[in-house]
Structures are given as structure tokens and as C-alpha cells.
Amino acid sequence: MVVHLGMTGGFRLEKTPHTRAEFLLEDGVLHFHDPRRFGRIWVVERGAYGEIPLLARLGPEPLSPEFRPEAFLLGLRRSRKPLKALLLDQTLAAGVGNIYADEALFRAGLSPFRLGREVSEEEALRLFQALREVLAEAVALGGSTLSDRTYQQPDGLPGGFQKRHAVYGRTGLPCPRCGAPIAKGVVAGRGTHYCPRCQR
Template identity: 40%
Template sequence: MPELPEVETTVRGLSQVLTGEKIIEVKVCRSNLRRPIPYDIQERLIGSTIISFDRRAKYGIIFNDREDALIFHLGMSGRWKINPETIEKHDHFILKTENNRCVSLYDPRRFGSLDLIKTKDLLIWPYFKKLGPEPLTGDFNLEYLKSRLARSATSIKKLLLNQQVVAGVGNIYACEALYQAGVHPERSGNSLNKQEIASIIEAIKEILQKAIAEGGSTLKDYARPSGELGYFSAQFKVYGKEDALCECGATIERSVMGGRSTFFCSSCQK
């Protein structure tokens, strides 16, 4: 599933070609993805001008001059394509602009979503309302995370995947951050000391920033809007490396936590 770095990379790529563009055509190729596509999406977007982009957690946001916000989620396999040579079976949503720009939302598994809401309602939109802080902001700090973990017997890995604790961190980057911080993924939140929590925060911020710089991580379906792959996967230390040797010489292990594969080194992570 595309996580924060992949969505951030997507938003930046779309922004470069669509900011300031007037939408002249909207094609909805199917009525629903993970949930129904808004019935009035064509009426509200055609004739509007795209003014800016943003991201919240794993959602990308496209703002227009009518005070509407088009919110997209890439699900498990979604990606945007810029000026595709051909429109394929799984290109479910297509935008064309006055200056001959074309973008399509490609999503073979259809776990993504498209929503259109008024900009003024973003903070109270149900999918945003309960999200935790963005991990790359100052709000995700030692005082905050220490208070969230203090009374929780849940494993730190599960807590990092809880979008109400921290928004946008997914399985890949949780595994990599815990490895860098030297914290075992099965440790309970309330067992962590101040130094360990600080190390986790630092690792999350550093790894997410590195991943964004590398265009995210391509595993199966993800690619940037330009078609380029994400290269951070070449820097994985533990994710997807079951039975490989860790840098310390021990064997990387895999377990399933909350239905998700978790990769770690028992020698390096305590």
C-alpha cells in the first residue's frame, strides 16, 4: 500500500503539471472505487482551476478555485499517470485541462477512493477528524508520543500503524524505523523509556524524509505520476528480508502482527 512518502511524491508530481490548470473535461469510468465516486464530481470540477495541492496522512488533496477539495487515496495499488499514451482498463478517473494536460487515476484493485468536499469542511471530514499528528511536523514530538504510549499495553508496531496515533506511517516505514531505533516491534508502548521513544521519533522522521527524497518505495504497483519508480526500497534494512543476514550477522526474522508481516532483527532490536 502506498504510504506517506509515496503519496507525498505523488502530490508533488501532480502539482508540478496541474497547478494553475483549468479543467475542461472529467471522465468517470466507473461509479465506485472503495466507495462511490461523488455523483456531482463532473459538474463541480469542469470549468474550475486547480490552485494548490496538499497531503494529509495517506490522502492527497487537490484544491480548486471554487473552494472544493478533491481528496484521493491510492488504496493498495493506485497511482496517477500524467499524459498517459493510452487509457487502460483500470484508468478509472480522467482529468483533462485547457493546456492539453491529462491525468488518470489507475487502480487495478480498486481499494482507492475519490471524494469531493468543501475546503472549509476538511478538518471535520470524518476520515480526517480523528487522525493523529503528521510525523514530519513539530506536533509529533517526545511529549506527545510519550503521553500516547504511557498507558498502552499494545505493541509499538501496532501503535505506529494506528492512524489516530500518527498519521501516514504504514507497515514498511514502521518496520524500518523500529529497526533504526533498535526497538523490538513486539515491545508494549508502556514499556518504552524516554530515550527509546525519542529514538523512534527521530528514526521515523529521518526515514520518511529519505524515502520522499528517493520518490518512495516501489514494490509491485507503485510508480510516480511521471512513470518513474521509487528507489527507497533499495535502502531497506529489514522489510521483506526474512532469513537474510542483518548487518550485525544475525538472521532477519518475520512475524505476523495484526495481520501484517513484521520484519526485525532480534539481535539489534530489544
């Protein structure tokens, strides 16, 4: 079985109004919770994951050994897309969402509007490392639970990474690095939070 959580999917120990599937286990029930209905579940033979078109197009997961700086740099350099759009394009790095793209770009000091082909090798390596750091911290802290609480951990508790957001959801507040107001724009149809002074 392969599960894609979509934007708001996750597993819960308790049934919710947004439970879309239930998995009966030896010691209880696991509920697939998906408020926006973007999640997917496939049942395939072990090792036949390439049969799922969505998975066949995914790039490497940023916390895996397959995520290599050389390939990341090459993917950036070949593109005329803005950096934020590239991070959201799951073929370069799988699993990077809106929050984590904004936070990684901030840590790397790169504008979300810069084109991939304009990034130097040193900048690409900074972004590569920032992406890995942001995702590792987010996983360790249980993800980001925003005010709408669409994401929670399986036990119903909120994540903790939202307390470390430097730019995401902080429009108009001071940048933690330079004090300039955090700005919000749109890249690839997604709200994009950034510091116009720190991120070049």
C-alpha cells in the same frame, strides 16, 4: 478535493488498467491509479475537511510541525498495543505504512512486538526521530517500488527507497547491523520484518 491513496493508490500521467478516475487539466490528464481499490476521493468545501470521518481521526503527519515528541511519547505510553500496531494506527501518526513502520523500528533498535507502555522516554524519542528520518528519506527517493511494481512515481519511474530497506522484504538475509538473519512475524495482521538480535 481530498484524496486518500489507500495502500496502492497513486497518480499516473498515463492511463493504466487500474485507472479509477481521470482529472482533466489544462495541459493534459492526470489518472488516479488504484489496483487494490482502497483509495478514496472526496469533494468538500475548502476548510471543511473535518466533515470526512476518516480525516477527523487522523493523527499528525510525521514530517509536519504538528508531530510533537511529547504527544508521541504520551500516545505510546497509554497503549497496550505492540509498537508496530501503534505505528500503523493512523491516530498516533498519519500515513505510516507497513514498510516504513518496519524500517523505523529497526533504526530505533526496538522490537515490533514490544508494547507501547513498556517503552522508555529515550526509546520513544529514538523511534520518533527514526520515523521522521525514514519518511524524509523515502520521500526524497520517491518511495519504495517493490517487485510487484504496484507503486510507481507519477511519471512511471520506480521509487528508490527500496534499495535502502534494512529489514523489509529481507527475510533470512543478514542484518546490515549485526549479521543475524532477518526474521518475519505478524503484528496487527501485517507481515513484520525485524532483526531478532538488534531490536529489543
